Amino acid sequence: MIELRSVTKTYRTGSVSATVLQDLSLEIKEGDFLAIIGTSGAGKSTLLNLIGLLDLPSKGSVWVEGQNVSTLPEKAYGLLRRERIGFVFQDFKLVRDMTALENVEIPLAYSGTHNKKQRRERALEVLRDVGLEGKADRYPDELSGGQKQRVAIARAIANRPRLLIADEPTGNLDADTTKEVLALLQQMHQSGMAVVIVTHDPFVAGHARDVWELGDGKLALRK
Template sequence: MKKIIELKQVYKDYPLAGISQTVLHDINFEVVPGEFVAIVGPSGNGKSTLLNLLTGIDHPSSGQVIVNGAALQNLSNERLSLWRGANLGIVFQFFQLLPSLNLLQNVMLPMDFLGKLSKTQRRQQAMQLLERVGLADACHRLPSQVSGGQQQRAAIARALANDPPLIVADEPTGNLDAATADDVFDLFAHLRDQGKTLVMVTHNETLAAAASRKLEIRCGRIHADTPAVAG
């Protein structure tokens, strides 16, 4: 079966007080299209570092990171940016919406960058995505004029803008109250049901239980890799 993610003998080192510290040790795993993988484990054990390698934000010290056929460690920053725009949707804990742009403009940004659609088509696509996440009526508001939950839903719409094969999320409910987190959880469950490939770092047990697979990271190593069991 085709693999959308392959990590082979991946190590990541960082200098700390002049000494090299290994944050990830010999990481090997694969993800096939349509999987929903929850990356779990205690804070400070390498989960977000692993996610940064999958998105090309950071590079491995050694080993291979292959995502949707591209060996990310071999791409220049310019090629990585183009690859990311076409292949990846990223959802951050703190939303990362541009404050001077309204929600519609924020969702259009990835399409503007890729430049494959006309301006009219981009606007139509962005409106459809905002409608899908329940924000059509708020499309002309700035991020500061809507709630945290609405900002996260807009960020999910932005991640879907170019219909990427892979959605990666880093603690997408970590900055939300429980009720709002449930709304965001429902959106991810819907994406799972549509067959999107999702890889998500989360401490939210409900969100992790909705995944098809749990990858537990402890001390920079894969401690367990198991099918998730909904509670």
């Protein structure tokens, strides 16, 4: 599905350069459930940006379904990202003055493939899938942390992505709510999505099928 081939990512500020990822390779296949674990500053966010097609490597290549992303115009790989990948973030990134339903409708509106009625029906469907159909008209400030993350997951899967990327999805949640969100991510995996969790928490990583540890700019398989 997505393959990183010998990627290196270097950031430059004036004459100073810092290499965050070094000659790193990773393949994400259909049905995978991966966790990428590492300490703060290990480069997890940089790696996430490459996997999620939010950035390009300094060296090496990123391939999606047999296409080298770096050879595509920005609009084309932006379309791949929008249609193939859903994102869930630690801080939810919900729009505060929009209801749960309206937040979930956002990617559907951008896709241009749904009219207003279809957007509402699909948004209600995915809210029901995450157990929040009854909260559709609530605003983010009226929801608990766990409920906000469920809305964020609903939004991420609204366009039926093939890959769900969760960046520290339980970082702002208590232990019980963490378990609920992890169960929901496992449910998404069982429905056919590939799932990648980026985390610093071994407990969270332990719910994945394979765990990769990021350190010194390189990945090593832990199990």
